[in-house]
């Protein structure tokens with residue numbers, strides 16, 4: 358199985374990727390981790406990537422694709438499936454990914470969307486509070502009670518800048534502009550499947566498993 362997971366920030370796709378990885382014994386390929394691995398091992402691709410990062414520039418898609426190509430070929434050789442985590446994030450990256458798979462003479466199994474409406478994503482993301490004392494986090498999706506304290510240590514809780522509404526709205530704007538168009542892209546290619554992203558982690562996992570069973574994917 359070769360899988361791309363789609364869903365906005367707060368859709369829980371990272372967590373679902375971890376669950377699927379265990380359940381189906383497939384790899385979770387995070388482009389961030391792959392990039393760090395190449396740099397640590399000082400490979401040719403790692404050196405290339407680092408030269409951009411040192412200048413404060415983004416690593417070009419072509420370098421990311423080369424890294425991904427190298428890694429996925431290793432998995433093909435082992436006949437092991439994988440889920441891509443954090444890639445593609447833009448339509449040009451998705452085009453490059455499909456091109457890469459074509460050259461490998463394989464196909465993407467599906468792009469799976471964990472479907473959560475934008476307003477619900479904002480509500481989930483902006484509900485996170487952090488303890489000043491022990492850094493534990495707690496979610497208040499329906500609003501924080503005035504007298505809420507840390508359940509771990511009783512400390513005062515606050516909202517990190519990252520979790521504030523303004524920051525989250527910016528993240529959502531970037532997502533809607535760059536990443537949400539991937540949904541249409543994969544739909545046009547006949548590769549899109551989606552599951553309802555409301556409910557508990559377990560409920561969403563169950564929906565994914567049902568979909569895989571229906572499609573006879575393991």
Ligand SMILES: [Zn+2]
Nearest residue numbers: 488491507510
């Ligand atoms: Zn605490």
